[in-house]
Amino acid sequence: MLTMNTITYEKRGHIGLLTINRPKAMNAFNNEVVTEVYVCLESLVNTDIRCLIVTGSGEKAFVAGADIREMQYLNPSQAAAFSRAGNAVMALLEDFPVPIIAAINGYAMGGGCELALSCDIRIASENAVFSFPEVGLGIIPGFGGAQRLARIIGIGKAKELIYTTNRINAADALTVGLVNAVYPQEQLLDKCLEMAEKIASNAPTAVRVAKGVINKSMGMELHQSYGLEVLPFSTCFLTSDRQMAMDAFVDKRPKDAFTGK
Helix, strand or coil: CEECCCEEEEEECCEEEEEECCHHHCCCECHHHHHHHHHHHHHHCCCCCCEEEEEECCCCEEEECECHHHHCCCCHHHHHHHHHHHHHHHHHHHHCCCCEEEEECCEEECHHHHHHHCCCEEEEECCCEEECCHHHHCCCCCCCHHHHHHHHHCHHHHHHHHHHCCCEEHHHHHHHCCCCEEECHHHHHHHHHHHHHHHHCCCHHHHHHHHHHHHHHCCCCHHHCCCCCHHHHHHHHHCHHHHHHHHHHHHCCCCCCCCCC
16 A cells, blocks of 8 residues: 555555545645646556546545645746646546546545546545536636536536536436446445456456547547547457457357456
8 A cells, every 4th residue: 555645545456546635625636636646646557457446535525626725825827837737637547548437425626526527437426516616716627627527518518517616416417427327425435446346357458448549539520530449459459368258258158367468
């Protein structure tokens, strides 16, 4: 287990669990959190984990936005540096080689919502609350949240949430497609681990390639993306995992465990 000032990381088999750990500040982002999350993620890029879960400590907050006390006296240059650092973390999450599940265990406000949006899959507890309060504080989302929110739930609903600063609960977040599933608080981590284990049980190379193709296609027109899968699809045929799984399917026998080779 890795323990830093504001985060913890532990590995459970092929599953990684990264926890934002500032419970007294409701896990709010500050420069130290942003830096430590980035350093931790970078250290995991070439490891053998097959899925990563990101959550917040305690039962009240996933990440309750950015730390306003720290932001209060930033000048424009400092604000730009903070935004660039936050964007770097979100980009690293989005482009991370393995799928990332956000286990949203409470308030996901502002930067917390942006963090969740940068993950591949979002699973919320029943007490989760989402909002973008920035324009009510005289700023805008600074970590890429406006763009990601519009892509995930549609531009109209994204504009509504950002312009009004309205909060939505977990049930409404599920309805608009902001989250994939909602569970009671006490079941949240187990359900996320269950999904992570399912992901990790599949061919690691194929899962990584699939994530890359999906992400890359999001920046393309549909007709431009038609051939995007050809090279990665054919590259999968070089793996021993592919040969083993297809042989098992044809022979009607159980598959061996995937090795990632």
